[in-house]
Structures are given as structure tokens and as C-alpha cells.
Amino acid sequence: MKRTVYILSILIFSILLSNNKIEEVINLISYVDPFIGTGGHGHTYPGVSMPFGFVQLSPDTRLSGWNAASGYHYNDSIIYGFSHTHLSGTGLSDYCDILMMPTTGNLEFENKNYSSHFKKLNEYAEPGYYSVLLDKYNIRVELTATLRTGMHKYTFPQNSNANILLDLVHRDTVIDSQIEVLNDSIVVGYRRSKGWAKDQKLYYVIIFSKPFIKYTLAKNDKVNINANFLNGKNIKAIFTFNTNKDSVIYVRVGLSGVDIDGAMKNLKSESQNKSFDEIRQKAGDEWEKNLEKIIVEGGTEEQKTNFYTALYHSMLAPNIYSDIDGRYRGRDNKIHQAENFDYYTVFSLWDTYRAEHPLLTLIDQKRTNDFVNTFLRQYSEGGLLPVWELSSNETNTMIGYHSVPVIVDAYMKGIRNYDVKLAFDAMRHSADDGHLGHETYIKNHYINCNEDEESVSKTLEYSYDDWCIALMAKSLNDEIEYKRFIKRAQSYKYLFDYKTGFLRPRYESRWYVPFTPSEVSKHFTEANCWQYNFHVLQDIQTYITMMGGKQEFELKLNEFFNSKEKITGNKPSDITGFIGQYAQANEPDHHVAYLYDYNGKPWMTQKYVRKILAEFYSKNPEGLIGNDDCGQMSAWYVFSAMGFYPVCPGNNEYAIGTPLFPKVTINLENGKKFIIRAKDVSSSNIYIQSAKLNGENYTKCYIRHEDIISGGIIEFVMGSEPNKKWGSGINDIPHSQIVDYLLSPKNEILDGNDIIKPLYFILKILKNNLLYILILMLLLSYMSYKIFK
Numbered sequence: 001m002k003r004t005v006y007i008l009s010i011l012i013f014s015i016l017l018s019n020n021k022i023e024e025v026i027n028l029i030s031y032v033d034p035f036i037g038t039g040g041h042g043h044t045y046p047g048v049s050m051p052f053g054f055v056q057l058s059p060d061t062r063l064s065g066w067n068a069a070s071g072y073h074y075n076d077s078i079i080y081g082f083s084h085t086h087l088s089g090t091g092l093s094d095y096c097d098i099l100m101m102p103t104t105g106n107l108e109f110e111n112k113n114y115s116s117h118f119k120k121l122n123e124y125a126e127p128g129y130y131s132v133l134l135d136k137y138n139i140r141v142e143l144t145a146t147l148r149t150g151m152h153k154y155t156f157p158q159n160s161n162a163n164i165l166l167d168l169v170h171r172d173t174v175i176d177s178q179i180e181v182l183n184d185s186i187v188v189g190y191r192r193s194k195g196w197a198k199d200q201k202l203y204y205v206i207i208f209s210k211p212f213i214k215y216t217l218a219k220n221d222k223v224n225i226n227a228n229f230l231n232g233k234n235i236k237a238i239f240t241f242n243t244n245k246d247s248v249i250y251v252r253v254g255l256s257g258v259d260i261d262g263a264m265k266n267l268k269s270e271s272q273n274k275s276f277d278e279i280r281q282k283a284g285d286e287w288e289k290n291l292e293k294i295i296v297e298g299g300t301e302e303q304k305t306n307f308y309t310a311l312y313h314s315m316l317a318p319n320i321y322s323d324i325d326g327r328y329r330g331r332d333n334k335i336h337q338a339e340n341f342d343y344y345t346v347f348s349l350w351d352t353y354r355a356e357h358p359l360l361t362l363i364d365q366k367r368t369n370d371f372v373n374t375f376l377r378q379y380s381e382g383g384l385l386p387v388w389e390l391s392s393n394e395t396n397t398m399i400g401y402h403s404v405p406v407i408v409d410a411y412m413k414g415i416r417n418y419d420v421k422l423a424f425d426a427m428r429h430s431a432d433d434g435h436l437g438h439e440t441y442i443k444n445h446y447i448n449c450n451e452d453e454e455s456v457s458k459t460l461e462y463s464y465d466d467w468c469i470a471l472m473a474k475s476l477n478d479e480i481e482y483k484r485f486i487k488r489a490q491s492y493k494y495l496f497d498y499k500t501g502f503l504r505p506r507y508e509s510r511w512y513v514p515f516t517p518s519e520v521s522k523h524f525t526e527a528n529c530w531q532y533n534f535h536v537l538q539d540i541q542t543y544i545t546m547m548g549g550k551q552e553f554e555l556k557l558n559e560f561f562n563s564k565e566k567i568t569g570n571k572p573s574d575i576t577g578f579i580g581q582y583a584q585a586n587e588p589d590h591h592v593a594y595l596y597d598y599n600g601k602p603w604m605t606q607k608y609v610r611k612i613l614a615e616f617y618s619k620n621p622e623g624l625i626g627n628d629d630c631g632q633m634s635a636w637y638v639f640s641a642m643g644f645y646p647v648c649p650g651n652n653e654y655a656i657g658t659p660l661f662p663k664v665t666i667n668l669e670n671g672k673k674f675i676i677r678a679k680d681v682s683s684s685n686i687y688i689q690s691a692k693l694n695g696e697n698y699t700k701c702y703i704r705h706e707d708i709i710s711g712g713i714i715e716f717v718m719g720s721e722p723n724k725k726w727g728s729g730i731n732d733i734p735h736s737q738i739v740d741y742l743l744s745p746k747n748e749i750l751d752g753n754d755i756i757k758p759l760y761f762i763l764k765i766l767k768n769n770l771l772y773i774l775i776l777m778l779l780l781s782y783m784s785y786k787i788f789k
Contacts, residue, residue: 028291029284031308034125037089037628039074039621041574041585044313044628045086046072046125048145050283051290051315052344052367054266055255056086057143057150059132060096063171066573071096071171074621079134080115081167082143084150084253085202088316089628090348091574092397094196094390098204098253099170102154103163104137109221109236114165127291127312128283144280146270147320152251153276156243164251166206166237175199178231184211187237188260197393201329202255205263207272209250212239250276257345257391258335262323269324290315293363294638298662298681302619307641307660310617310634314356317630318371321345321392329392331382341373347389350398350461350525351587351629353405358646359635361413362708365669368410369417375403376418379426384433399454399525400461401430408468409649412475413705424476427469431462431485438462445743446494449505449512449523456495456505457525457588460535463491467538467738468650483741490743492536496546498747501556502529503536518581520569527588528567530560530581535588537648540598541737550599557595561608577616577625579608584616585626590636591647594655598647598733602701603687603722606658609640610686613660642666643676643716644703652705653734656727658686659716672711678718685718688726701727702734 037044047058060083061076062068069090071083081101087094103114116136123132130143137160142153156162166187168177172195179189187206192199216238217227224230241249254267271279296307322328322343330336336343344367360368378392379385385403388395404427411420432438437452441462447455467489473482495503497511505512505523517529524532534557536543547553563580577584582592593612596604616625617637628634639645643659659678666674691698694712703714727733 027284027288028295028308029127029287031304032127032287032291032312033305033309033619033623034127034130034312035074035621036306036309036619037313037621037624038070038072040624041067041576041626042622042624042628043067043069043087043089043091044624045070045088046123047082047086047130048125048128048143048150048283049086049316050128050145050147050286052318052320053145054148054320055084055145055150055253056088056095056316056319057082057084057145057152057253058086058130060099060170064093066091069093069627074120077117077119078115079118079132080112081165081170082141082152083170084204084255087346087630088313089624089630089633091627091629092196094172094200096171097191097193097200097202098255099167100152100206100251100253101165101167102134102137102139102141102152102156102249103165104139104156104160105163106161107163107165107238109218109223109238126284127287129280142276144276144283146279146283148255148266148324149271150253150255151271151276151279152253154249154251156241156247156249158247159244160247162241162243162247162249164208164212164239164241164249166239168235169233171195174233176231176233177235179217179229179235179237181215181217181228181237185209187239188263189235190260196395196397197390198395199333199393200391201257202391203258203260203263204256205254205260205267207252207254207267208239208241209248209252210241210246212241215239256323257321257329258323258327262325262327266324287312293667294642295665295667296641296661296663297665299660303641303660305619306617306623306637309623310637310641313628313634314359314631314638317346317348318344318374319346331378331389331392331394333392334381336377336381338373338377341370342367343377344371344374345389345391346630347371347375347386347403348398348630348632349386349388349402349406350400351632352635353402353409353649354587354590354632355635355639355646356631357406358409358649359638361410361415361705362666362668365415368415372407372410372415372418372423375407376422376426379429380422385426385430396436399436399458401427401465402461403427404430404465405468405649408472409646411472412650412652413709420476424469424472424478427472428481431466431469431488441491442488444494445488445491445745446506448507450507453522454525456503456523456529457527457532457535459495460492460503460532461525463489464535464537466491471650486738486741487743489538490738492539492543493546493743494745494747496747498546501547501552503533504529516568518563518565518567520567520571520575525588526572526575527583527586528569528581530563531575531583531586531589533560534592534595537591538650538736539738540595540648541735544599553599554596554601554604557592557599557604560592574626577612579611582608584612584636585633587629587632590632591645591655594645594647594657597655597701597727598736600728600730600733601724602656602727603724605655605701606687606722609645609657610660613637613640614683643678647734648736651736653702653736654705654708655734656688656701656703658688659718666708668709668711670709670711672709674708674711675713677713677715679716681716681718684720687719687722689717689719689723690726691716699726699729700732 085095116134256262388397470485644654
């Protein structure tokens with residue numbers, strides 16, 4: 001009997017093996033490649049940070065230039081040292097504070113002669129761990145981090161004259177800095193600098209694992225003998241160790257934006273009693289936990305690497321800025337206490353309101369509440385909601401008041417663990433402040449192009465932000481403010497030229513000329529007219545009507561994606577990733593491929609979204625087509641690979657695209673799961689044939705936030721040819737339309753070209769005619785009549 005049971009067990013196990021693929025369990029961090037985006041213009045860094053961590057400990061290989069924004073570029077072969085703060089994917093440089101570099105032999109302070117060559121084959125990175133071999137010194141460097149501390153492991157050659165250099169002048173302009181040697185293993189101080197952030201203060205505590213046998217402090221590259229304390233604008237130090245018996249030295253570095261005491265508390269709490277390997281393990285575990293919020297199955301190895309690297313990049317910023325005890329430095333440069341929330345910094349809101357913050361409303365609602373609470377503290381302490389905030393400095397980079405859509409998107413999704421009244425007041429105040437062209441915008445419903453640069457982009461972005469405020473006003477039953485802001489939300493209408501079908505610059509009653517839609521000009525923010533021409537997120541159905549209806553709107557979209565016209569003007573380096581005039585590296589375009597959904601042609605959305613996923617993201621250092629912009633480029637990929645995208649944050653609808661993987665599971669914070677299945681999906685089967693939501697036939701080409709957050713499953717059947725019936729019905733398209741207090745400007749504006757061209761032609765013919773003066777006077781009279789009419 002026992003023999004029979006044994007044989008049956010073997011048979012059953014064999015059948016299970018033949019019918020089910022048993023996949024090896026692989027840690028998700030193994031799919032993350034931190035070097036993706038470090039080449040080209042991605043501007044990411046390969047070093048270590050915890051999810052949303054204060055510390056970003058990474059090698060510095062480039063000192064200046066646009067591609068030095070993160071401090072590292074994959075093409076470089078020289079390392080200057082390892083600094084503790086870095087920005088991910090930005091277009092401007094800052095950070096790279098508190099540089100340390102291990103060396104051997106005699107060392108001089110001048111000209112950064114302590115730098116070392118390194119080889120790519122000796123460099124390795126994964127979430128929470130980085131290592132490299134310094135060829136010049138034969139020193140193995142390993143790095144890991146906690147939230148607020150960095151930890152170095154230096155393996156020196158035995159019997160070497162081992163040094164560790166500290167450089168406080170590295171990179172941006174130093175306002176003041178200080179170093180104090182407390183004993184033979186502890187050094188403290190601060191660095192106050194001016195870069196993108198105009199007054200950044202950073203305090204540090206350094207603890208060495210073994211006593212140094214001597215140290216040398218230098219000010220302005222001149223040695224100060226017997227000094228244990230120095231302050232000034234050019235401070236450096238060298239610490240020398242005996243490595244005859246033990247060639248490994250560990251260095252712990254605690255940081256704080258508050259004071260030295262805060263840096264010490266952070267270090268003691270997070271890393272003092274933990275080994276390097278324990279900290280590395282904890283960092284890896286924390287990344288694994290965060291990446292497990294979205295599980296993808298199937299697909300190619302490259303697709304998984306692209307997906308999880310994108311998810312990783314979307315969790316590098318914003319960065320926690322409050323100390324372990326809750327203290328933080330506010331926008332007023334005073335020290336405050338955060339109660340029941342963590343205070344954050346690095347808000348690239350013109351970029352991240354579009355996809356990164358909406359992604360976090362799905363997978364990290366606690367931090368979303370923390371972000372909103374941070375905004376409100378910055379409003380209370382600095383007078384305005386953040387625009388592009390960095391280390392509690394408002395840089396006022398980019399345009400709009402895009403804290404507003406982050407707040408409203410969270411509020412409309414039920415994320416409300418903050419003072420809602422204060423949030424509403426803060427949004428209205430920031431919208432009415434009168435800076436950055438607000439005065440003429442509020443007065444005229446648009447910004448005159450002869451009064452302010454980027455006038456079209458500002459008008460469009462402000463209109464969307466105002467719609468968000470109107471949405472919250474309506475939810476709060478404030479009819480007066482709803483009416484005021486819903487009218488302002490229609491300001492884009494004043495820039496629409498019915499003749500050309502473009503949103504274009506104007507001043508008073510005239511269109512600006514000359515007008516070339518493909519030209520990158522001062523009227524647009526890092527873009528041309530084409531790339532902002534579909535930026536009416538809040539009122540898409542009305543805009544389709546203004547274009548002349550669905551057919552004309554589709555023709556305009558097709559022209560956009562198929563244009564052969566070259567981009568002219570002052571084109572920034574990061575406008576790349578072209579499909580016609582579409583530029584994936586430019587955030588105002590990120591939603592445009594999804595607009596076919598709103599026009600009842602979802603198969604066109606599916607076509608272009610898959611093209612962008614396949615062509616502009618890859619598994620190599622140049623794998624990002626442009627700046628990652630603090631995670632926005634990566635968040636676009638995460639959403640689009642799952643199969644949907646937040647075209648209009650605030651309205652709780654996601655436009656459906658084309659899922660990349662056979663199965664995606666979103667593990668929600670409420671304990672529920674939302675699953676996306678795509679049967680038969682492949683590189684050729686990109687078109688949705690049919691769908692079911694929770695077992696019921698589903699024909700809509702959008703899905704609501706409530707459907708996802710409640711848990712459930714959406715199942716797609718994919719094919720190689722479009723099903724032009726699915727998602728095309730009038731009730732199947734996403735909804736984005738303003739229906740109250742409608743504004744209908746006629747825009748009967750005189751186009752300068754209507755007069756200038758015939759005037760030039762006539763004057764050319766008649767330049768030698770005696771009637772020259774008379775004809776000129778008649779033409780000028782006609783122009784005056786048309787203008788003042």
C-alpha cells in the first residue's frame with residue numbers, strides 16, 4: 001500500500017511539473033539597473049539611496065556642464081570622490097555635497113590631484129549598494145546607506161600610507177563651511193552653499209571605524225598646522241591611517257539640514273550599531289518591499305529591467321528632509337517640528353504632477369499625505385506653495401503652480417490626512433499672487449506675449465491649475481470660488497486661432513507674427529507650438545469641438561505624429577525622442593498619445609504608446625531618451641507598461657493604452673490587489689480586441705481610480721490588428737469637459753500676416769510709382785480700422 005501511494009505521489013508530481021512552469025523566485029532588485037539613464041542625457045546617478053532617502057551617496061565623475069547635473073556620466077573614466085547628495089534626472093546642477101575620497105601615498109590639496117581612473121568592468125551597482133575599484137590606488141570602494149546616513153567601506157592595500165580626504169569646496173559655490181576634529185575618529189561640521197538653491201545648509205558628522213594616526217586641515221589649500229577647527233569658503237582635510245594589520249576602514253556619515261546635533265542623532269539612530277553588511281541588507285530589503293508594490297509577470301528580460309528600473313527611479317525623489325526627531329529647516333530658514341508626518345524636499349512639480357505623483361496616489365498614499373503636509377508647511381512658512389523647491393529654497397524654476405494638481409488629485413482620490421481648509425486657502429493664494437504673469441492672466445484671461453515670456457505655456461498651465469482649484473471648490477460647495485476658477489480654467493480659449501487650429505501667442509487684439517508652429521521660441525516653455533497645442537487636459541471634449549470636430553481633431557493629431565517639418569529655433573538639448581513633432585523627452589507631450597482615446601480611436605493610442613515604450617526606453621546607459629526629471633519619465637513608463645495613464649490628474653480617470661505584460665498585480669496599501677491580464681500580448685499583438693472588468697464585458701477605453709483601489713481584475717484579449725469597435729462608442733471614451741459658466745471668446749483677431757504680406761507685395765511693385773504715399777496711407781488707414789474695430 002505504501003509503495004502504491006509513493007508511486008501515485010510521483011505520478012501526480014510529474015503531471016504537475018509537465019503542466020505548470022515552476023519559475024525560480026528572483027528578487028526584484030535584480031531587475032534594477034542603476035546605470036540606465038547615466039549616459040546620454042538621462043542625468044541619473046548609479047550610487048546608493050533608500051526609497052525617497054535624504055542621502056544619495058554616489059561617485060562624482062564630472063564637475064561642470066549640462067551633463068554633469070547628477071555629478072556622474074557613464075562615458076567618464078575619472079572619479080573625483082564620493083559625495084552624499086545628488087539630484088536624479090534634473091536639467092540643472094546642484095548638490096554633490098561632502099565629498100570623500102580614499103587615497104594612498106603623499107597627497108596635495110590643489111587641482112584635485114587625488115582623483116583616480118577606473119574601469120567600467122570594475123564598477124557594480126544595485127539598489128542600496130555600489131562598488132568600484134580605484135585604479136590609481138588599488139582601493140576597493142563599497143557604498144551603502146540608510147535614510148539619513150551614508151556608509152563607506154574602503155579596502156586599502158596592506159602596508160599602505162592610507163588617506164581619506166574630505167573636500168568641502170567640491171562643486172557649487174561655498175558661502176561658508178566648517179570642520180572640527182573632536183577626537184581621533186569623529187569629525188563634525190557644516191557646508192553652506194549657493195547653486196540652484198541659493199542658500200543650502202547641510203550639517204555632517206563623520207565617524208571612522210578606526211583611529212587616524214594624523215590629520216591635516218587646509219584653508220584655501222594651505223595647511224594649518226596643529227589646527228583642529230577651521231571655517232571658510234575653501235576647507236579640506238586629510239586623515240591618515242595605519243593599515244598594516246587591518247586594511248579595511250568603514251566611514252559613517254550622518255547628515256542633517258538642521259544642525260550638527262541632528263546629524264549625530266540621525267547617525268546614532270540609523271547606523272551606529274549596524275555593520276556595513278547589515279545596512280546593505282536592510283537597504284536591499286527596503287527596496288525589494290517597495291518594488292513589490294507592483295509585480296509584473298511574463299514579458300522579456302529587457303522589459304522587466306526597464307520596468308523595475310523605472311519604478312526604482314520614480315522612488316528616488318522627493319527626499320525626506322526632516323531629522324529622525326521630526327525637526328526640519330523650513331522655507332523661512334527657521335527650525336520647525338513635523339508632527340505626525342515626514343517633511344520632504346526636491347519637488348520638480350512641473351514634471352512630476354503629470355505621472356509620478358499620480359502613481360504614488362496608487363502605491364504610496366501615506367507619502368502622498370506627507371507631501372501635501374509638506375506643501376502646507378512651506379506655504380505657512382514661505383508664503384506660497386512650492387513651484388520647484390530644493391532644500392527648503394524656492395528656485396522658481398519652470399512655470400505653473402503645480403502643487404495644486406498634486407493636492408487636488410490626492411483630495412479627489414480620498415487622500416485627505418491634512419488640513420483641507422488650509423490646502424484650499426493655500427491654493428487660492430498661490431493662484432492669485434500676481435507673480436509670473438498672473439496679473440495680466442487674471443485680467444485678460446491670457447498673458448500678453450509682449451509682457452511676459454512663455455506666455456502661451458503659462459496661460460495653458462495656469463488654466464489647468466485653476467480647473468483643479470475649481471474642482472475642489474465644487475467638492476467643498478463653494479459656488480463663488482467654483483464659478484471664479486472654472487471661468488479661469490477656460491482661459492486657453494483666448495489663445496486658440498480657429499484659422500490655423502493652433503494655440504498661439506497674442507497681444508491685445510493681434511496674433512503674434514511671424515508664426516511658425518515648429519519653432520521653439522520664447523512664447524513656450526522648452527517647446528514649440530506643436531508640443532503645447534494639445535495641452536488642454538481639463539476640457540478635451542470642448543477642444544475637440546473647437547478644432548472642428550472629431551475628424552479635424554484626428555487629422556491634427558495625425559499631423560502632429562507624422563510631421564516631417566524640422567524643429568527650428570532655440571531647441572533645448574533635452575527635446576528629443578521624436579515621432580513627428582512629438583517629443584517623449586518633453587513632459588507637455590506625455591499625455592498626447594492617449595488623446596486618441598478621447599476621440600473614439602483607442603487603437604491609435606495603442607499604436608503610438610507601444611511605439612514609445614519600445615523605441616525610447618532600453619536596457620543600457622542611454623536607455624532614457626532625455627532627463628528623467630526626478631522620476632517623471634520613468635513614471636510614464638510604469639503607467640504605460642501597466643496599460644493606462646492619468647491624462648488629467650484630478651478627474652480620477654485613467655485612459656487605457658496597451659498593456660506590455662501578460663500579468664500585472666498592483667498590491668494596494670489597503671490590502672487589496674488589482675490585476676491587469678493581457679491574453680496573447682506580444683510585440684505584434686498590441687491591439688485590444690475585448691476586455692472584461694471583474695468578469696463583466698468592458699468596452700470603455702478608460703478605467704476609474706475607484707475601480708482600481710477597490711481591488712479586482714481587468715482582462716484584455718490582445719491581437720495584431722485593431723478592433724475598431726472596442727472603446728469607440730460615445731459612452732466609452734474618457735470624460736474631460738467643462739460644462740458650467742462657459743466662456744466663448746470669438747477671437748476675431750487681426751493676423752499681422754493678413755496685412756503685412758499684401759502690403760509687402762504691393763509696395764514691391766509700386767516702389768517707383770508716384771502713388772506710393774497715397775496707397776501707403778490708405779493701407780495704414782485700413783489697418784487702423786480693422787484693429788480698433
